Amino acid sequence: MSYFMYDVMGVTVDEPDPAMMERVLDGLADADDEHPDVSLSHESGWCLSVFNSGLLIWENPDDDALSPGEMRDVTRAETLRLLGLLAAGDIESIKTLPWLR
Known part of the structure; x- marks a missing residue:
């Protein structure tokens, strides 16, 4: 599976460990x-954006039927866990979380 991240300046990092x-x-x-x-995008179209405040935005820009979800005050450890799940293509595990829409 293919994925990439954008750093805070918009530089692409392919398949970061x-x-x-x-x-x-x-x-x-x-x-x-x-x-x-910063954000991580998966080849499935799903993207997780991370803000310094602990805000996460979960969306699939290719699918207009579903509005973006958000979570606030997410810890760094949880953020890294979710980035790892997305990188591995475990979309379903991320979808089941309590995203606010």
Whole structure:
């Protein structure tokens, strides 16, 4: 399965391992109004965006039938877990979480 991340400046990181995912998250310390998040996108179309505040946005931009979901105050450990699930293609496990729409 193919996946990639965008760092806070929009640079693409192809198929990052967990250590690289952590480094990309570290870049959120430099987030600003123009570059507020990092994200991981899976070939299925699903995307998880991460903000420094602990906000996560879960969406599939290719599917207009489902509005984006969000979770607030998500810990770094949980964020890394969810990024790992998405990278592995475990979409169903992420979908079952309590996303606010």
